Amino acid sequence: MTLRQSDLRSAATRQTTQIARSASEATRTGQQTAFLCHSHADRELVIGTVETLRSSGWNVYVDWADASMPAIPDATTASRIKERIVATNWFLFLATTNSMSSRWCPWEIGYADGRKPIDRILVIPTTDGQFTYGSEYLGLYRRIDRSTDGLLAAYSPSNAGVYLRNL
Template structure:
């Protein structure tokens, strides 16, 4: 498990390498795609699945961006995936101009932008919360969504076929996956 997934544009690789060293010097474990050849291929379903797998191994996404990042088609997709998979993301603006570029990319206003003076302290706090949490924010939202969907479908549950199909497709699969995961976690090694 990594503390941080470091998202960056390839044009910013030198800055991202420097940031990675800084984060590691602060005691954080960092996943970054510098050496991951599989993540440098053209986007396809296998790549998306691999990226989701990598994100699941991380507690927080740090979206490191510059004005050059505004042209990246990959980074917003990565941020969106992280929002859905991890539920925790912060911005690391490389420059003051990047902060101005943020105004053009409205979706970035959803996330906290770290300040260089307080970044280490803020990351300590965020990652402390993440390590202590039993459930990721994204997973909690998914469970809440399932509860709302279930409530909305309740009038249709008078029909046994609808109730059976719904349970088999959603809650039952989720429950069985949870049980399987628990049994693997508790199995003696």
């Protein structure tokens, strides 16, 4: 079951923990760590996604929470993003209308595809009730969806699923 953007917005209002401000902060917890590729226009959805993933034991790195990132994207931004993608266990692509039309997000998933094992890249398709975003990538990468019992799981293109807590 594709994650509903309305559910992610609701989760953002329940935010109980801070977003990791650095890759090293994310890795210190001993949890699964992930770089979250997203559009900055989706801030509320990002917060909700982080909160939702934390409930499955994941610590998520978000670049705009990292004070070491330049205020205006440049070559330093690209270099640091590459470092963060490599430093975390997972690469997650939050698929929304904004991320699908972003200039940075396709570059980030392309970089991750060249640096991470394919099974360490997960797409998070979302729906706004009218459209579902991210289907372009689902034949290439596993996806995060809700299982029939409501828990988050990673599904392969063949629909075999594993609970996120078990990854």
